[in-house]
Amino acid sequence: xxxxxxxxxxxxxxxxxxxxxxxxxxxxxxxxxxxxxxxxxxxxxxxxxxxxxxxxxxxxxxxxxxxxxxxxxxxxxxxxxxxxxxxxxxxxxxxxxxxxxxxxxxxxxxxxxxxxxxxxxxxxxxxxxxxxxxxxxxxxxxxxxxxxxxxxxxxxxxxxxxxxxxxxxxxxxxxxxxxxxxxxxxxxxxxxxxxxxxxxxxxxxxxxxxxxxxxxxxxxxxxxxxxxxxxxxxxxxxxxxxxxxxxxxxxxxxxxxxxxxxxxxxxxxxxxxxxxxxxxxxxxxxxxxxxxxxxxxxxxxxxxxxxxxxxxxxxxxxxxxxxxxxxxxxxxxxxxxxxxxxxxxxxxxxxxxxxxxxxxxxxxxxxxxxxxxxxxxxxxxxxxxxxxxxxxxxxxxxxxxxxxxxxxxxxxxxxxxxxxxxxxxxxxxxxxxxxxxxxxxxxxxxxxxxxxxxxxxxxxxxxxxxxxxxxxxxxxxxxxxxxxxxxxxxxxxxxxxxxxxxxxxxxxxxxxxxxxxxxxxxxxxxxxxxxxxxxxxxxxxxxxxxxxxxxxxxxxxxxxxxxxxxxxxxxxxxxxxxxxxxxxxxxxxxxxxxxxxxxxxxxxxxxxxxxxxxxxxxxxxxxxxxxxxxxxxxxxxxxxxxxxxxxxxxxxxxxxxxxxxxxxxxxxxxxxxxxxxxxxxxxxxxxxxxxxxxxxxxxxxxxxxxxxxxxxxxxxxxxxxxxxxxxxxxxxxxxxxxxxxxxxxxxxxxxxxxxxxxxxxxxxxxxxxxxxxxxxxxxxxxxxxxxxxxxxxxxxxxxxxxxxxx
Numbered sequence: 001x002x003x004x005x006x007x008x009x010x011x012x013x014x015x016x017x018x019x020x021x022x023x024x025x026x027x028x029x030x031x032x033x034x035x036x037x038x039x040x041x042x043x044x045x046x047x048x049x050x051x052x053x054x055x056x057x058x059x060x061x062x063x064x065x066x067x068x069x070x071x072x073x074x075x076x077x078x079x080x081x082x083x084x085x086x087x088x089x090x091x092x093x094x095x096x097x098x099x100x101x102x103x104x105x106x107x108x109x110x111x112x113x114x115x116x117x118x119x120x121x122x123x124x125x126x127x128x129x130x131x132x133x134x135x136x137x138x139x140x141x142x143x144x145x146x147x148x149x150x151x152x153x154x155x156x157x158x159x160x161x162x163x164x165x166x167x168x169x170x171x172x173x174x175x176x177x178x179x180x181x182x183x184x185x186x187x188x189x190x191x192x193x194x195x196x197x198x199x200x201x202x203x204x205x206x207x208x209x210x211x212x213x214x215x216x217x218x219x220x221x222x223x224x225x226x227x228x229x230x231x232x233x234x235x236x237x238x239x240x241x242x243x244x245x246x247x248x249x250x251x252x253x254x255x256x257x258x259x260x261x262x263x264x265x266x267x268x269x270x271x272x273x274x275x276x277x278x279x280x281x282x283x284x285x286x287x288x289x290x291x292x293x294x295x296x297x298x299x300x301x302x303x304x305x306x307x308x309x310x311x312x313x314x315x316x317x318x319x320x321x322x323x324x325x326x327x328x329x330x331x332x333x334x335x336x337x338x339x340x341x342x343x344x345x346x347x348x349x350x351x352x353x354x355x356x357x358x359x360x361x362x363x364x365x366x367x368x369x370x371x372x373x374x375x376x377x378x379x380x381x382x383x384x385x386x387x388x389x390x391x392x393x394x395x396x397x398x399x400x401x402x403x404x405x406x407x408x409x410x411x412x413x414x415x416x417x418x419x420x421x422x423x424x425x426x427x428x429x430x431x432x433x434x435x436x437x438x439x440x441x442x443x444x445x446x447x448x449x450x451x452x453x454x455x456x457x458x459x460x461x462x463x464x465x466x467x468x469x470x471x472x473x474x475x476x477x478x479x480x481x482x483x484x485x486x487x488x489x490x491x492x493x494x495x496x497x498x499x500x501x502x503x504x505x506x507x508x509x510x511x512x513x514x515x516x517x518x519x520x521x522x523x524x525x526x527x528x529x530x531x532x533x534x535x536x537x538x539x540x541x542x543x544x545x546x547x548x549x550x551x552x553x554x555x556x557x558x559x560x561x562x563x564x565x566x567x568x569x570x571x572x573x574x575x576x577x578x579x580x581x582x583x584x585x586x587x588x589x590x591x592x593x594x595x596x597x598x599x600x601x602x603x604x605x606x607x608x609x610x611x612x613x614x615x616x617x618x619x620x621x622x623x624x625x626x627x628x629x630x631x632x633x634x635x636x637x638x639x640x641x642x643x644x645x646x647x648x649x650x651x652x653x654x655x656x657x658x659x660x661x662x663x664x665x666x667x668x669x670x671x672x673x674x675x676x677x678x679x680x681x682x683x684x685x686x687x688x689x690x691x692x693x694x695x696x697x698x699x700x701x702x703x704x705x706x707x708x709x710x711x712x713x714x715x716x717x718x719x720x721x722x723x724x725x726x727x728x729x730x731x732x733x734x735x736x737x738x739x740x741x742x743x744x745x746x747x748x749x750x751x752x753x754x755x756x757x758x759x760x761x762x763x764x765x766x767x768x769x770x771x772x773x774x775x776x777x778x779x780x781x782x783x784x785x786x787x788x789x790x791x792x793x794x795x796x797x798x799x800x801x802x803x804x805x806x
Contacts, residue, residue: 150450153451217440
């Protein structure tokens with residue numbers, strides 16, 4: 001015990017003596033750096049930050065609480081390095097302790113206000129991607145391989161003395177490109193037609209054909225963007241009204257191939273409520289940490305989704321893994337914020353208020369004094385600025401990863417990392433901007449290259465830190481691709497989907513002009529001229545004998561409306577000149593349904609007011625229904641309270657609405673928009689329901705579909721125990737295979753050879769081998785029974801060959 005108390009006194013005496021001798025100013029590079037490198041950097045430098053302490057920069061030291069420049073002797077650092085307590089001392093027990101002279105040096109360093117060499121860091125010197133776009137010069141073509149991607153890849157392979165991967169056959173190509181571009185398996189008929197086509201350009205034509213299938217493209221790529229924008233149809237925040245979908249806007253954007261820069265601007269600075277959900281994030285219930293506020297979510301989401309950078313670390317403190325700082329994250333968050341945003345470090349306020357700012361001021365700055373709407377507009381323009389090469393590189397890298405199995409920068413959200421081929425990444429990025437941000441053009445460019453149409457690389461072991469490109473990599477089917485494939489083969493796709501979207505693209509010359517049935521309606525005040533600032537409620541109660549198979553509504557209101565179906569908020573708008581559309585197949589149910597709208601008239605003096613609603617439905621029993629605002633609707637002057645998207649109780653009596661004579665501007669708006677929009681809502685052609693359009697299920701979760709509470713740009717590639725269990729006996733799969741077995745028997749007239757060939761061609765894009773045929777024939781016999789075929793379906797769909805895109 002004596003030794004434990006005496007030693008600190010000896011150390012203090014030695015420190016005092018050493019300090020007296022050392023009178024010259026501290027030389028940071030020669031006095032301090034060697035001490036820190038020897039004793040501290042291994043645990044607290046570079047990418048290491050044990051105990052949440054990084055010593056990489058002077059700022060991190062000052063913010064750490066480990067040093068006190070006003071009272072150096074009281075610094076916690078000195079307490080740690082002089083302590084004899086094995087649980088407290090630093091360096092920890094078993095490692096060499098600091099000498100008295102080294103401790104005295106650190107004390108003097110603190111007392112002199114932590115002198116630091118400008119630009120010095122203990123962190124690894126990170127690669128800094130160029131900001132502006134770069135147009136690389138293409139190498140000369142080799143062996144007449146003139147495609148720009150092949151010219152870049154061939155040059156890369158030659159530089160690294162690597163062999164060129166061999167080509168794939170037509171069947172492998174068709175299965176790969178079908179799954180990559182549309183998420184579906186090629187049918188046996190499509191496969192045979194493609195194999196029999198002698199044309200030299202058939203692969204290019206097939207790629208163009210697949211990309212031209214707007215609905216299949218939108219169905220498939222919806223999953224990619226739902227993951228990237230953390231958009232879903234149910235889950236955290238939807239029940240409480242703390243989260244909004246962008247589903248209808250997103251699907252329509254994909255269906256009509258909206259340019260990616262425009263899509264991004266509409267997400268950052270939403271022109272309507274339809275695309276607001278992304279920047280509004282999730283409003284969590286109760287108190288949340290500073291890093292979970294919607295403003296910080298905004299900064300993190302924008303950084304990750306559009307720039308491939310991780311601002312989560314920098315939302316709590318200066319990042320330990322790259323160059324982003326706490327102030328930069330909060331500056332981006334302040335663009336969105338409608339309140340003064342106090343900066344918090346590790347959830348503790350530091351007494352500074354964030355100033356709205358953009359991460360790359362070289363491209364322009366944000367006017368911090370402007371309104372939030374104006375700031376968001378400025379940010380949208382800066383994000384998609386022609387000189388922002390980081391924006392185009394990020395999405396180009398994501399598309400390459402989807403089609404090739406590994407990013408040019410990898411992982412995808414680490415765009416501060418040096419690409420394995422900078423010229424290739426820059427070429428794809430510039431190609432995107434040259435082609436007016438058309439994502440389909442980039443997908444076509446990649447898919448038409450011989451690099452894409454090459455044999456996959458055989459990967460052994462884990463991820464190689466010194467990655468070299470040797471060809472594309474095989475990829476697992478996503479949860480959605482797997483289920484779609486099973487449903488294709490078995491014919492068991494669901495009849496309805498959950499996404500609130502219209503799936504059909506109709507060109508102007510194909511649109512059917514519907515005879516609109518709706519009237520403009522209001523309350524009794526419309527018998528004269530409605531007063532300004534009047535709010536009333538209108539409703540219609542309908543009975544449906546069956547579920548809605550498809551259909552939708554068009555609606556608008558002068559001045560604004562909030563629409564509820566069965567007392568749940570489903571739509572709102574405040575621009576009467578913009579006719580809105582609303583899918584109804586997920587909102588209406590068999591039996592009684594209540595359509596209610598809280599409608600408001602604005603203005604500063606009495607002025608015309610009206611609500612317009614027109615819907616067309618096809619029910620599951622084949623019946624066609626119209627729902628139109630007319631004299632059968634009712635109104636009530638008592639607007640109820642609403643909470644978390646739910647309609648409160650409505651008191652008072654209901655009375656018949658007043659039919660309002662439309663003013664000219666109303667008629668012009670409806671005539672120019674509503675007829676064609678209603679045609680889309682009522683369009684009858686519907687392809688197979690896809691898994692991407694359904695709410696998440698337990699099976700999809702086990703197959704890797706995320707909950708989308710966070711952005712996910714790369715789904716897991718490893719098989720889990722839960723997934724293995726589900727794939728062996730999950731109830732919905734068993735049902736699909738049982739129903740599919742009977743269908744296959746009927747479809748092939750019970751011929752075991754035809755059945756086997758059909759199944760193998762559909763599932764694997766090849767015929768069964770002789771050995772496989774012999775085994776299956778023995779199992780099925782001359783007259784296949786449903787149980788036997790069901791077992792065969794399980795066996796084929798569980799093959800790694802089925803699960804992989806090769």
